[in-house]
Amino acid sequence: MNTPDMTPGESGFSIERGPDARERILAAAESLFAVRGFEGVSTTQIAKVAGITQPLIHYHFKNKEALWKATISRLFSKLSQEFSAEVKMLPNKDDRRYLVEMMRCYVSFVARYPQYGQFIMREGVQESARLQWMVDEWLKPMLSQFHDIYDKGIAEGWMKDIPFPQLIILITASASQFFSMAPLVKALYGVDATCPEQILAHSDAVVEVAVNAILREPIAQQSEAATA
Amino acid sequence: MNTPDMTPGESGFSIERGPDARERILAAAESLFAVRGFEGVSTTQIAKVAGITQPLIHYHFKNKEALWKATISRLFSKLSQEFSAEVKMLPNKDDRRYLVEMMRCYVSFVARYPQYGQFIMREGVQESARLQWMVDEWLKPMLSQFHDIYDKGIAEGWMKDIPFPQLIILITASASQFFSMAPLVKALYGVDATCPEQILAHSDAVVEVAVNAILREPIAQQSEAATA
DNA sequence: GTCTATAATTAGATAGAC
DNA sequence: GTCTATCTAATTATAGAC
Numbered sequence: 001m002n003t004p005d006m007t008p009g010e011s012g013f014s015i016e017r018g019p020d021a022r023e024r025i026l027a028a029a030e031s032l033f034a035v036r037g038f039e040g041v042s043t044t045q046i047a048k049v050a051g052i053t054q055p056l057i058h059y060h061f062k063n064k065e066a067l068w069k070a071t072i073s074r075l076f077s078k079l080s081q082e083f084s085a086e087v088k089m090l091p092n093k094d095d096r097r098y099l100v101e102m103m104r105c106y107v108s109f110v111a112r113y114p115q116y117g118q119f120i121m122r123e124g125v126q127e128s129a130r131l132q133w134m135v136d137e138w139l140k141p142m143l144s145q146f147h148d149i150y151d152k153g154i155a156e157g158w159m160k161d162i163p164f165p166q167l168i169i170l171i172t173a174s175a176s177q178f179f180s181m182a183p184l185v186k187a188l189y190g191v192d193a194t195c196p197e198q199i200l201a202h203s204d205a206v207v208e209v210a211v212n213a214i215l216r217e218p219i220a221q222q223s224e225a226a227t228a
Numbered sequence: 229m230n231t232p233d234m235t236p237g238e239s240g241f242s243i244e245r246g247p248d249a250r251e252r253i254l255a256a257a258e259s260l261f262a263v264r265g266f267e268g269v270s271t272t273q274i275a276k277v278a279g280i281t282q283p284l285i286h287y288h289f290k291n292k293e294a295l296w297k298a299t300i301s302r303l304f305s306k307l308s309q310e311f312s313a314e315v316k317m318l319p320n321k322d323d324r325r326y327l328v329e330m331m332r333c334y335v336s337f338v339a340r341y342p343q344y345g346q347f348i349m350r351e352g353v354q355e356s357a358r359l360q361w362m363v364d365e366w367l368k369p370m371l372s373q374f375h376d377i378y379d380k381g382i383a384e385g386w387m388k389d390i391p392f393p394q395l396i397i398l399i400t401a402s403a404s405q406f407f408s409m410a411p412l413v414k415a416l417y418g419v420d421a422t423c424p425e426q427i428l429a430h431s432d433a434v435v436e437v438a439v440n441a442i443l444r445e446p447i448a449q450q451s452e453a454a455t456a
Numbered sequence: 457g458t459c460t461a462t463a464a465t466t467a468g469a470t471a472g473a474c
Numbered sequence: 475g476t477c478t479a480t481c482t483a484a485t486t487a488t489a490g491a492c
Contacts, residue, residue, distance in 0.1 A: 021457075035354040040267035042485060056458055058487060114353075121349045124412030125342075126263040135415040143416070165417045165426075166433040169406045177401035178394065184352030187363040188371070189393045198393075205394040209441040249475075270467060284476055286469060 022060045024050040029071045034115035037122040038068055038130065069133065075116060076138040079109050083142065095149055096158060096219045102146070103171065103210055107203045110176040114194075117176030143168065158216055171210050178202045250288045252278040257299045262343035265350040266296055266358065297361065303344060304366040307337050311370065323377055324386060324447045330374070331399060331438055335431045338404040345404030371396065386444055399438050406430045 028049035153159025182193035256277035381387025410421035
């Protein structure tokens with residue numbers, strides 16, 4: 001799915017073999033680190049998937065941990081950018097509408113990039129320098145905007161007073177697990193979580209349950225007029 | 229946390245060192261496999277935590293995979309037994325009450341054994357013989373009883389028609405993630421997911437959200453009389 | 457920028473003493 | 475039942491040729 005088949009320089013006398021080895025290493029690292037964790041993957045395995053030799057990884061990245069951080073940054077920045085793009089598109093009037101649309105944005109992302117939820121699952125279960133870095137560098141900044149809306153919703157009374165940690169875990173876990181654990185879903189129910197029907201079914205389920213969970217009264221689903 | 233400093237037999241001339249090495253190996257394997265996965269843990273690390281030597285693992289277990297399976301069976305059978313005990317205690321009248329109590333039973337278990345959710349997260353993300361074994365041997369049998377109630381609820385009309393895979397993932401993910409990813413929760417919010425207040429807060433949140441998500445109308449919360 | 461060769465360490469598993 | 479000693483293969487990382 002990430003085959004970089006655009007030939008890069010093509011200028012003839014350069015020694016470049018294959019389109020950007022650094023990018024292929026990152027793509028291979030992303031898929032492998034996501035499903036087997038930092039300790040569960042060898043740089044030799046990454047090199048094999050990337051189609052290069054193992055020592056080349058150490059030319060492009062200082063060590064295994066630097067490769068891991070670069071992999072996280074490459075993936076998490078995509079979500080961050082999609083959030084930013086979504087915020088710009090929103091009318092900025094109704095906070096409840098804002099919350100729902102950001103949730104849709106999130107579900108859409110974790111459906112397309114199940115690796116995201118996998119990385120969080122892999123690193124979230126034990127204290128480590130890697131977890132601390134991931135939280136400080138990426139998760140806290142992305143969550144801060146939601147905390148602001150949450151506080152507003154509590155103050156204004158339209159948000160149910162479920163605590164913020166519980167709320168976030170409920171939404172993010174429900175949304176991402178279905179896609180991140182597609183093999184489990186397949187083995188348990190014979191259902192392919194990656195097919196369009198299932199993506200739609202799960203997105204709808206998550207948004208409906210989450211909206212019921214956080215809002216005291218439902219919002220007008222698609223009408224643009226309701227602002228009060 | 230696993231220091232076996234209680235002297236066992238102490239009876240002088242026996243060769244027993246420490247109380248049941250096999251059990252200590254299983255306990256060490258459980259905590260390590262849960263947070264770092266099968267490939268992420270070495271038998272040497274397990275031996276060190278268990279306070280025995282690495283080759284002794286191969287006396288008690290055929291190989292690393294056999295140790296992993298024994299670890300899973302030891303943990304998952306606890307949940308299975310708690311379900312059975314709960315079923316025996318229930319009045320067997322109201323199916324909705326049954327569902328809610330089984331959910332409480334599940335949340336209570338994952339709060340006390342966060343390793344359970346961790347194992348499922350670790351193995352659920354990639355197809356493997358281990359995942360297939362886990363699903364066939366443990367998950368499918370435990371889920372079958374809920375599938376029966378679900379079908380009944382759909383047929384009788386008191387269950388919202390959310391698909392079964394979505395429903396199960398929503399409930400189990402919401403319930404277990406908070407406890408399984410306690411280090412993430414701590415790093416993100418400064419909240420200790422293992423303290424009694426948080427366990428109660430999360431259990432309440434999960435049950436309330438889940439009940440809203442699956443039942444068309446709420447049930448009488450604690451009254452024993454309502455049977456419809 | 458990518459390779460081959462290799463160093464130093466650690467992996468899972470076996471043999472055999474006690 | 476538990477140990478020490480050890481085998482083979484795989485691990486991360488470096489050196490140096492091209």
